[in-house]
Structures are given as C-alpha cells and as structure tokens.
Amino acid sequence: MESLPIFSLIAYLLVILTTFWAFIKPKSSKKLPPGPPKLPIIGNIHQLKGASPHRVLRSLARKYGAPFMHLQIGQVSTVVVSNPRLAQEILTTYDHIFSDRPVTTASQILFYKGQDIVWAPRGKYWRQMRKICTLELLSPKRVQTYSYIREEELIRMRMSLELSTGRPVIIREMVVEMVNNVICRATVGDICKDRKILIEVLYDIVKALSAFNLASYFPTMQFLKVILGKKSKWLKRQKQLDTILEDILKEHQNRPSSNNDDQEDLVDVLLRVQKTGHLDLPITKDNIKGVILDMLIAGTSTSAMVLEWAMCELMRNPEMMKKVQAELRDTVKGNTIVEVDIQNMPYLKLVVKETLRLHGSLLLVPRENKVDCQVDGYHIPAKTRLLINSWACGTDPEYWENPESFIPERFEKSSISYLGADYQLIPFGAGRRVCPGANFGLAIIELALATLLYYFNWELPNGLKPDDVDLTEAFMISSLPKHPLQVVPVTMSSLLAD
Template identity: 35%
Template sequence: MISELLNGKTLDLLSPVRHDEINQFIEYIAQKAKDGRFVELEAELMKLSRNSMLRMFMSKRTSEDDGLGDITKIITEAAEIVGRFNLSDHIWFCKNLDLQGFAKKSKDIHRRFDALMETLITDHEEARKQETREAKDLLNILLHISEDESMEINLTRENIKAFILDILVAGTDTSAITIEWALAELKNHPNIMNKAVEEIDQVIGKNRLIQESDTPNLPFLQAIVKESLRLHPAVPLIPRLSTQDCTVGGYHIPANTTTLVNVWSLGRDPTHWENPLEFRPERFDGKQLDVRGQHFHLLSFGSGRRMCPGASLGLLMVHTTLGATIQCFEWKARNSGNLDIVDMEEGVGLSLPRANPLVCVPVA
C-alpha cells in the first residue's frame, strides 16, 4: 500500500483531484455565505473527504447517479460496527453466539459493498481492455499489480476490495473530523485564528487559493494541526496484538493479547505537556516534534510497522482544506443560541467525533 498506492509519486499524480474537490467545497461554502445561510461543517467535510477518496480510487463521486449512492452509508456503518464493543470477541462462552447481531450486520455490509465493488471493478476492466482511458486512479493501479506475474505477492480480487474498504473506512471521516475539531478550536481562539490567516496572507497573498505545496512554508498552520491532533486524535485508541510475553508498567501482558494504546491520554499527559488542556499551537515553535510516530507522546498516526499508511495523504488533505477554509471565510458559530463559543464535548465512536456537529455561518 505504501510503496505502490500512497507513495509521493502517486499522491502527486492525483493532486489535481484533491485540489478540484477543495475548489468545489469552497465554491459551495461561498454560495452559502452569499445567502447568509448556516453550514453543517461535519456533513460537508465528510462529503469532501469521501469524494476525494472515491475519485482517487475509482474516478467516481457520490453525487453522480452511478450506483455509488449507498457507499457513504456502507462506510459509516462499517466504521460504526468496527468501533462497537463485541461480546463475542472478548467473552469466551459468547464466541459462537451473535448476541448483539453484529455478525448478521457485518455480513449484510459485506454483501452490499462486494456487489458495489464488483460492478466498479468490472467497469474498470472493460475500460482497460478497450484502452479508452489512461490508468489514473488507484483501482487501475491495483488491477495492474494483480495482473503482474512478477510480483512477489499474488493480489486477488478479494484483496483489492479489502484494500479499498480499509482505506475508505480509515481515511474519510478521520480527516473530516480532524478539520472540524481544528476549526472549532480556532473559533474559540480568535487570536490564533487571526495569526493563522495573517501567515497565509503573507506567504500566499489574496489572489490565489492555498495549494498542497504551500504547507512547508506555513509553520503556524502546521502547528495548529499538530495541536488539534494532540487534543483531539482522530483515532483515540490504537489496537495492537502482543507477539510475546512482556511487562508494561508493571503489568504482565501474555502473548497474543489485544492491547489498546490510549493516544488521547498521552496527548493530555502533564508529564510531557505544559498546561496540556490548553489549545496552544505555539508550544511547537522551534521543536522538531513530528506526528509520524517518532515521538511517543504524540502518536496521531500510530508508530512502527503498523502505523497508518495514509499519514501523508491525510496530512495533505487536512492542511490544505483547513488552510483554504480560514483563508476564504470568517466563521460565526451557532451553538445552543450562543454565537460566540463553540462547545467542545466529545462524542463516541471508533474515531473521535464531536458530540454536537459544528454549525457555522460563513462570511466571505
């Protein structure tokens, strides 16, 4: 996945897709601003993220009348069921019982997703035979790999479907949720918002939209994303399976035991962070703290061989979308009748959603 699908060359090849989706998102928000209407940012950011992923993978959008209408529901249901506590997984005498109906629901999700993917793969195969288009999406790359007999691993049709489901579930709402949390924090800290906008104006100006290539020149925007990931990690608990007996914090962990690394708690640990509950991006000034698993008190994408393979793609999406959103608009938040303060209550899920979706009025 890292070497073929999510490497720098492939991500660069697909950057026009992401840029076009952000443009469409900004145009939609601009129309809302013109009409003075509220925007449900959670829903719109989810739509942006999913359309970007779908176009990169299959050259399709959920808004098209092409049978993809059910994909959003499938992704949501899959992410929800993965994040639920399953008695059959953890209590031995329940292992053969479907007490909560998860097995039945999982099979239904699998059946629907399999049928959808079978149609899309067949369409891609027919297009490849007719050579009607150049291979410019990730599904075509996967099909090419599966046909390459020199490959070390034989990539099956089931493998391809699993790859796509994994990335769609793991890479869509996590990016959207991260952007939503960052916007909420910026709304509650107008001085930080103003500083971020000032940096964008100085580096980019007011005549063009922020690009992915601008991110290295925007250190304060990067610090805002790091601080948001610290306080609001998209995946608050990282599961791992112990490969051998070991001792952690004085506790004996047998081999083959599922453990959960509490990323949420690490990001708020006063041992490592000064005033950990404060949203203060300046804490990263002059510090080479990375979110890619090298510093164990900031494990936004996990660490080691099992860290998130989509870290680079996720960071590209988050930085550029967040930057464009504050570059083009001021935001008036709506929260229980209070237009000044956004509540920061957390919801429940595999990812870390807001309990109350962010609803704002954009001002161009």
C-alpha cells in the same frame, strides 16, 4: 420491549456462568500489569462506561497508578499504554511481538478474513502489502499526483459555502462530503456509479465498528453473536458492500488500461501490480477488495474529524484564527490557493499538529501478541490486545506544559515529529504498523483548512461567544464533537469564485 426476554436470558446466563467461573477459574501465579479489580466473567467491562474511550482509559490508568494497565474485557485480556516512555518501549523493543491484529467478527466478515492490510496478521502477505502501500498506493509521488482531486473537491466545497454565505452551516456535513469525495475518487476513480450508496454503506460500517460489541469480548460464546443479531447484520452489510466492490473491479477490468501512471486510481494500481508486480505471493480479488475498503474507511472519518476539531478550536480562539488567516492571505495574496502554497504556511501546520495532539486519538486499531511475553517485569499472555492511548501520551503533564490547552505556538521552537519518531505525539501510531496514509490525510486536512480560512471569515450564530463553542466529545472510530459545529461563513468579496 421485545428485546427484554433476550437481555434477561443473557443476564441469567451471565450470573450462572459467573458463579461457576468463580469456582473453577485456575489461579495464575504469573504477575499481570496492575489495573482495576476485576469481576468474574465480565472482568472490567462495567468500568468502561463513558463517551470517550481514551478519557475513560486515562482516568483508570491514573486512578490505579498504572500507565501500563491490564484490563480483562470479558474474555479478552487487554493492556493499555498511557505514557510516552512505555509507548516507546513497546513500539520499539517489543514492536515485533505486538505487530499482529486481533481476529474480530468485523475483520473476518467485512475485511475478507483479514486479507486487507489493517487487519492482516503480521507475516509475508502483510509485509508485501505494506511495501506496495509505501512504494505505490500511498507513496509521496502518488499523494502528489492526486492534488488535482483535492483542489477540485475543495473548489466544489467552497462554491457550496459561498451559496450559504450569511447562514449557519454544519461544518461536519461539508467536510465529510469533501473528504469522502477525495478519498473515493483517488481510490476507485470517477467512474464508480454507486459512489453515493458506497459512502452510505461505509458510514454505517464505521458507526457499527465504533459501537461496543459485547459478543466480540466473549469469543468462545459464539451464540451471543446470534442472540444479539450482530452476525446477521455484519453479513448483510458485507453482502451489500461486496456487490459494490465487485462492480468497481469489473468496471476497472473492462476499460482499456492507460499507460499514464498519473491517471491511475488505486484500484488501477492494485490491478497493475497484481498482473506485473513480480510478487512473492499472488494478490487475490479479495485482497484487492479488502485494501480498497481499508483506504476508504481508514482515510475518511479520521481526516474529516480532525478538520472539524481544528475549526472548533479556532472558533474558540479568535486571535489564533486571525493569525492563520493573516498568514494565508499574506502568502496567497488574492490568488487562487493551490497545494504548493501550504509549504509557506508554518502557522497553519502548527494548528493542524496541535489539533492532532488534542483530538487525533484513534484507539480502534488494536494490536495483539501471538505468544506469551514479559514486559517491564510483567507477564503478558498470548493473544492480549494492546491499546496505545496516544491521547494520554499527548496530554501527559510530564511531557507537556498546559497539556489540555490548545496552543499551536508550543511547537514553534520544537522539532517534535508527529509521524512516529517522538512518542509523546503519535496520532498516526508508530513502529511497524504506523499509519501509511499519514501524508495523504495531512495533504487533505491542510489544504481544506487553508481553503476554509482563506476564502471565508467565520462567525458564530445566534450571538454565541467563542467560549460557548462546545468541545464535549462523542466517539465514532475517533473522537468527534458531540454537537456538530455550526458556523456562519462570511465570504471575502475580493476572493469570490469566478
């Protein structure tokens, strides 16, 4: 009840400002893309209620016949793209215009004023960091180098599951821990003494990033941040995180450098490039901390959620589960599973692809245009946020048969890529800002799913039937099952760990 006076104050304030705004608002003659009617001041905020932003946005786009839809979210002009044709147009013809990221409270406070990669404005610095990402940090060779980390962490997960044989486990807890360990070890190495606290702080940040933050949609009303207490919370998190990241940097700087490329974690790589990289722009300590944070945040939740969804879908479809397991067991033939085996598992790869189509939507990394532009005959004012609803593209009935059904076989005779070349399937985005970590994410997801399905059979607890597996969504950075999947592992005795 304590917060009631604050909310009443905000409500009064909004009513007064609404009335005032209705009188003074300049009427623009330029034609914006279509969209739902807007209320003064709040615009379309009231229409954005719902558990999953990608569903709410698709419903609005369909209701108003607007695959290219304009929304006014408070003071923030926003366009949402909901079909593959327009996604392609925007991410090719207009990609250079929409390659910026908006400036947000989180990007300023947490990501060192956008001095990382994800939130960096398009320009010389961002181009340099993308190059370092592609050639060094997330290159195919580096991803391959870390296969021993994935294999070790998966043995750990498998052993812990063996101890739970016959009892229900919450699959999310297992996969989140495993993915966190893989990405943390690859990024900051084994020596991070604060790994547990780091993971807790990161979880808190991901939760906060996913929450609707009213103040960030009224950038000129800075006082809202203070009233709602958001700014002080962000500052507190930043301080906690910065202390850990500083320690990580010091630990790395104080240990003797290795001449062996294969033993470098990502912090080592960044420090090496900082010293010897013949760079156009120097890399600062804040840049390195920002990039570490990007890797830790961008890589963890996304990959863990895809894994949990894949297990949900397979528990609902026992025939598909049997088919993947048969493929795995025929290929690995009783040996220990290793990463190279994955290349011989086409059906497993189709299951992952179909999971990404139905459940891989990541709406939280918007783009922005710096200057006014025209798209499809519509005026897009400068500083408009662009959201590409990749889930709406992945379920567009003009491009997909039975779009809402989980059917990995649909890809059997199809060459559709999920890496940014085919706009009906863009879980990793496309264009200049396409996810540079896709191969790293996929390497974790594929090997982890193979491990779960090769060494164990799975049952539902309490006599539940496949159709009882609940696919209701919640939202945290991306969509995740609202009710964490509980399943009972049954160890294949012939494959027990030594």
